[in-house]
Amino acid sequence: MALFDLRLQDLHNQLNNKELSVAELTEASYKRIAQTEPAVQAFITLNEEGARKQAAELDKQLQEGGERGLLFGLPAGIKDNIVTEGLTTTCASQFLRNYDPIYDATVTKKLKAAQTVTIGKLNMDEFAMGGSNENSSFYATRNPWNTEYVPGGSSGGSAASVAAGQVYFSLGSDTGGSIRQPAAYCGIVGLKPTYGLVSRFGLVAFASSLDQIGPLTKNVEDSAYVLQAIAGYDSMDSTSANVEIPDYTSALTGDVKGLRIGVPKEYLGQGIDPKVKEAVLAALRVYESLGATWEEVSMPHTEYAVATYYLLASSEASSNLARFDGVRYGVRADNPDNLIDLYRRSRSEGFGQEVKRRIMLGTYALSSGYYDAYYLKAQKVRTLIKRDFDQAFEKFDVLIGPTAPTPAFRIGEQVGDPLTMYLNDILTIPVSLAGVPAVSIPCGLADGLPVGLQIIGKSFDESTVLRAAHAFEQHTDFHKARPQL
Template identity: 90%
Template sequence: MALFDMRLQELHNKLNAKELSVKELVDASYSRIGATEPAIKAFLTLNEEGARAQADKLDRQLQEGAERGLLFGLPAGIKDNIVTEGLRTTCASQFLSNYNPIYDATVVSKLNAAQSVTIGKLNMDEFAMGGSNENSRFFPTRNPWNTDYVPGGSSGGSAASVAAGQVYFALGSDTGGSIRQPAAYCGIVGLKPTYGLVSRFGLVAFASSLDQIGPLTKNVEDSAYVLQAIAGYDRMDSTSANVDIPDYTSALTGDVKGLRIGVPKEYLGEGIDPRVKEAVLEALKVYESMGATWEEISLPHTDYAIATYYLLASSEASSNLARFDGVRYGVRADNPDNLIDLYRKSRSQGFGPEVKRRIMLGTYALSSGYYDAYYLKAQKVRTLIKQDFDKAFEQYDILIGPTAPTPAFRIGEQVGDPLTMYLNDICTIPVSLAGVPAISIPCGFADGLPVGLQIIGKAFDETTVLRAAHAFEQHTDHHKRRPQL
């Protein structure tokens, strides 16, 4: 764990000085996985042979003095809905249990170019549909702070692996909060970039207008380094934004004097655990002590966000998951009577209950006679939610609130109640609908479980979000605490 406690920059410097080898980092990662994986269950597939071969190659380059990438030699985990050439990618679904992609996602290619080492593929809720990791068709991941509790979802494997010290950073995907919420539950940093900043090419689609890949790390500086490596325009992604990519690490000045903070009253109202609210208010006092100012504001359409999200996301999922039919790839049902029977049996056997629930909801919302009443109406409300954020950012630099309304809950506690589970995303979903960036950082603990602070910024203004998050870290030590496994 001594290596794991180092920042990525510190590890990078030690590698450059030849005080440390890539092999040592990879060995430490697999050793830690061996010790903790029986309790955590974060990984679905390990890449041990490939990772060790990559480590040997990078160590030779290190000895030869070759040019070193931004993330040179650093072991990383990849969420299992991001395709990796020749490395099984299942989306935690029986449907893709035999799927070995023939290409890399753009973000994986970028990590390879930065010379990081892929340790393996991380567990998740099936097709990214869920907020607890209990919807994985293989096994649930557990929270390193207390293994009786969920790690959050859908990127629960990514968050738990970083929190447990198995990898030095991980990639996740965020549709309605699936990076930020597990980061909050596991006491780490999770960044959802602006929609379009990071390529979605090679991310198995859930809801195409919402999905976004981002980093999960131990601290904000590490998050800036990983974002620097994966951000940028990609012609393979029609929703990729062709914008200039700044130096994100240069924003980490620690100075937030004069920063104007808006605090949405809807994010601290009914349904928010008093302990979470207290932690957020204490965080605001820290910002005041650094010279920032804050005021309570309103995002009036927040109450409609969950209904809007689940109509839109389920509709897009219904369309995107139509490609899984038992014909082109994935598992095929045995002995069908005809083509229609093949579709029916393959999808019945391949998809889990939550995926089926969302496909049915989305198909209903898109059906003739209901499209205008549900899907079109939801798109109009989405515009109103985005306008709430646009108006707030006319006066404030960032918005702050809790990442999740409660700390992590016990495994099995909410799995039979989908509506309660959906309400856990009340603070993250509006941000996704608006397409703006947000980061979750640790801001306290409740009964030994981490509490997350969510910092929301203007579109493509990740620099301000990172600056505010980093400054908070410099005045607190929540991010330095580690679970005792």
């Protein structure tokens, strides 16, 4: 892991000084994967031939001289719901186990433009529906800190691969916490950008009004570099925001003097593990020592967030997943009796239990006679949750609390209890409903497992979120801790 423990700037300097080659970095990645993958199972598909070819081409450019971009040559993993031309994209579903895309997602193109090396596609909960990575139709990814525990979800493979030192950074997607929660469980940095900041074109949709792509990295500085590369307006995405992209790295000053922090009392109340609460309070004391101030604030509609989210997300999933019918792409049932039989059997055989559960819930919520009572009511409550954040940000620069109510739980512990599983996202879901940015950073250990600190900011104010996260990181060593696989 020695190479991937280096700061990005140090790796960059070694590459430019020709002390290190892209091929060596790529081989280090695959060597580490060979060592750890039997225990972790983070990848669904490896891109060995393509990555080595890409590395050789980049090394030729190095020999030609000239300064390279900061992400040049870095081995990266991509969550398997982000399409990659010529590289199988399964969404961890049997429905798409044979799907080879004919185009790249916008973020994939941007990583190629930044000249990173795509190591492979990362395991996830099927169609991003889950909070533990146990809903993958291939196998469950395991937490590198303790392989008896879940890595979180749905971007569990993305988080585990970075924590295990298999890749330098990865991309995940966050619908209700699917970047931040696994980052917290695996002791790394996970950033969910403002909705619309990063293009969703080429992201296989779960819930279109919530999905957002973001980076998972070992430190905040790397997160800023990757965000810089993937953010920006995209005409191919109708929800893409046409806003100016600042220099995120210039915000990493380490100075938070005068920063006003709000601590939602609902985020430290009933159901929060005492060790998680203590880690968060200790983090707030660090901010106090750096000149920031904090006080409690109420977010009164937090209690309705989980119910609101699962109605809205399931309704959008029901609509988005209607395209998987066995006709256009993906797996098709053999010898159907007629068209209806083709639809029924293809979907029954292709989708897993959790996906079917959410399609059924969403279809019910959208059906005639129930639309006003459920879907429309949930949209109104979403507005109230968004208003809670708007009012809080009139007084505070950021909001801080735990990322998840507990550390990671054991594999199999909650798989038979969907409601308990859903409640693990109670602290990340409100942020997604409001569409604002948030980052999870390591802030301690509880029973030998990482604890995540969630820093939430105003819309399109990733700079302040990253500044606050970076300042904490500069005065603590939690981000330097590594699992002993």
